[in-house]
Amino acid sequence: MLVKLEKLIIGFIFAFSTVSTAMAGGEAEVLHWWTSGGEAKALQVLKDDFAKKGGTWKDMPVAGGGGDAANVTLKSRIVAGDPPTASQIKGPTIQEYDEEGVVAPYHIHAVAKAENWDSLLSSQVSNHMKCDGFTKYCAAPVNIHRIDWFWANKKVLDSHGLKMPTSWDEFNAAASKLQSAGIIPFAHGGQPWQDATVFEAVLLGIGGNEFYHKAIVELDMNALSGPTMVKVFDQMRKLQGFTDKGMPGRDWNVATAMVMNGKAAFQIMGDWAKGEFSNAGLKPGVDYYCLPTPSDHGYLYNVDSFIFYGMKGKSKIDGQKALASSIMGKNFQKIFNIYKGSIPARLDVPMDEFDMCAKGSASDLKYSAMTGGLLPSFAHGMALRNAQKGAMQDVITEHFNSNMSSHEAARRLADAIQASL
Amino acid sequence: MQTLDFQKMENIERSSARKRIFYRWLLFIILGIFALYYLAPLYVMIITSLKTMEEIRQGNLMTLPREIIFDSWITAWSGRGGIDAGNVFLRPFFWNSLKMVVPAVAISTFFGALNGYALTKWRFKGDNIIFLLFLFGCFIPYQAILLPMSRTLGFLGISNSISGLVLVHTVYGLSFTTLFFRNYYISIPDEMIKAARIDGAGFFKIFFKVLIPISAPIAVVTVIWQFTNIWNDFLFGSSFSFGEAAPIQVALNNMVLTSTSVKEYNVDMAAAFIAGIPTLLVYILAGKYFIRGLTAGSVKG
């Protein structure tokens, strides 16, 4: 009787709290963490486009920690047997989810074949989007972010007679000079993902493209603990000396603001940082520099994508197909990426309306792709699976926030990776 | 002789009066310092929420706002209108939270009272063991049981709804509410129950006619405890409800923890404060009864 009562009450509340939303053109429940600023605007473009196709969009935003909070939500939804239609998942995590059997059947593969995605995307990008042994499309890419950027305040550099550094030694010299002039040389937020972002840019520059591939993508133990890695950690230690006291825990956009107002000179951050500059009305090349960090034409990419889970019911499957097609739409990819600061994943989107940073990024991408410098970012989950990425990140952030020696850090890096495999 | 003694006593009394005044002052100074420690964060939150971003950047955390502006409060509560599409604001989520909190608190309190009553006034073999088993539920780290919980909710078909949240909060509240009521009822003399039984009253009649009327103090404690915990929960809220059905803490998180675009600390603080208003009100209004309720018995556990 009491159980019944409980059920009755629950049912009663349930009746009030759900609103049915079934419509023609399919429905899509999309889990994401793009809730503010340029990202929210960019996503609105997708929502509008999807609505035009007659679809019903159910928004499921969970912000926080670059998707950390959304991850918890996603897993509990999947375990409940009720995954969202699509969610923001990228890199090898796509295949990890596929191996758990929650992605198949690959409803959007038909769309991809009909729209010939293979010809619209570079093979590197399209491989990330495929499941079932990299044969069938199960995710759709929205953009390509470059990670290894130097953002610098032009006025600060000019007034100290400095140019953008083309090697790490040049950077160190410039930074020392700025430091003695009372300017914070390196604006940084001490959060693990930011530490890792800096680390991979340094590693790409000091180790070179091949070393990056060996150490980060192949997880070669000798590379991870070897002398080159020690040098990389040495440079990290130098960078730590160029930061200020407020660094730990600082949000990246606060660090960007320090570069904008001239309190600090440089920041290493992906190209979403551009949004902060343009919001403040600053112009690339005039007020600030956006140039790659010193490396041998390396290019670290991060491709944001939406993964589509296995679904039952026509309306949901229709929704997935319509959404996938919207995401790959030419016009959407253009407008979205102008807002987001990245460049389109589609190769055939005209770049004339983009700013000079984005244009530079697009042409660098082509060159790096030919010379073998186009590499997946590990800090942003494009190179490694979660367990290895996390293990690596722990060591990097421990080293950067303590006085651990470079030898010790390199040894621990190899150990941590070994233990996580 | 006698006069001398009298004078001596007067002296002692005067010095002890002085001493008393000194201690009185010391007492208030210590209490005042603690009050500052407790109030500082609230003060910082409120004045920051009333400043413009410009003032926040220039001043420090104690500087008073030049003029009091409620703009950020309005933004936090009802958004900026159409310009910032996609931005989150609190108003719709506030009602979601209410819809979740009220039934969850009511159900868990009711069952807690019933359990406490059955465990103390109708003792049976193994009742202490059962009570012990209930108690362990208070100490579960919720992250650890999130996944089996989702599975269960999925099985029941309420994985993405307020009803699911009501169920979760009721279940994990039961341990606490049972504890509170059991410890309260155990201090109520069994003679009352015996008398009622002699008058022919049964299990439920005694519960509703004898115990419920005298349960107000502990009910207040329980309701405050449950209300605060459920209102402030983020983990379950973000795992078992989404989008438009999310409770206020999830919306607050979405406002405060996004990491793109310029951080509007004034709006963040205003939002944080608004999200805390209901629980603050409960504490301020019912605080007196809270101590009374604790005095009345729950402490004796």
Added chain:
Amino acid sequence: MLYWLQRNLPKIVISPSFAVIIWFVYGFVLWTFYVSFTKSKMLPRYEFWGIDQHFRLWSNPRWFNAVENLLIFTILFVLVCLLIGIILSILLDQKIRTEGFLRTIYLYPMALSFIVTGTAWKWILNPTMGLEKLLNDWGFTEFTFDWLVNRDMSIYTIVIAAVWQSSGFVMALFLAGLRSIDDEIVKAAKIDGASLYSIYLTIILPMMRPVFMSSIVILLHISIKSYDLVVALTAGGPGISSDMPAVFMTQMAFHRSEIGLASASAVMMFLTVLAIIVPYLYSELRRQDANS
């Protein structure tokens, strides 16, 4: 039949709640226990693997660090909360007129959620925006307070904020305890010439044993569960210097595809809770039975 029903009514009344607890608490604990013996990564898997996850856990330096932090945090948190709670409750019990007002001030932090607490304290403790800047602005240019960003001190900032949030509750418990003590005892002691100080120390506080016990249990459960505050305040940093077991577990389960390892750490947490709670409850229940 009716007689049977009447006899068993208390059990029947309890059974729905009991069933729910058995499933949602013990069922889930068992589930976690089992999963800690599997190879679960991204999502739970159910093929038995063995005890390896537990070995991996105890060879993970980050886990040791988290356990050490939990110890430091728990000891300080419990002691400071008790100390402040006792002092405040005794002071408030001196029949002062503003008691109601002050009590509300001491108690209100309990009402706020971790996001609120974290946002406010992060702001105050930040060296470039908060307290340090304030005092520097006021002319104390030498003043530094950088615990939040100092890896050796960051765990203590969590203690500060946690004490802020919970000590008022301990105060309330003790105040309630003081109120339930018979005034006659104090009067009698006064007549015997005992000072107020020694009355509290030797007579009243020892009488508050149950209050001590409930406070300690409540504080311990807060400290073992502490997750929200760490995430909001330091996110475990700088580095991993303020990591805690609950943070470790959440990270592994939800962000690292290490559900097996996370379950192993959860099992350790359950066992810790058992080790603390069971002896206490056992002794309490025996005492109560003896009394009644």
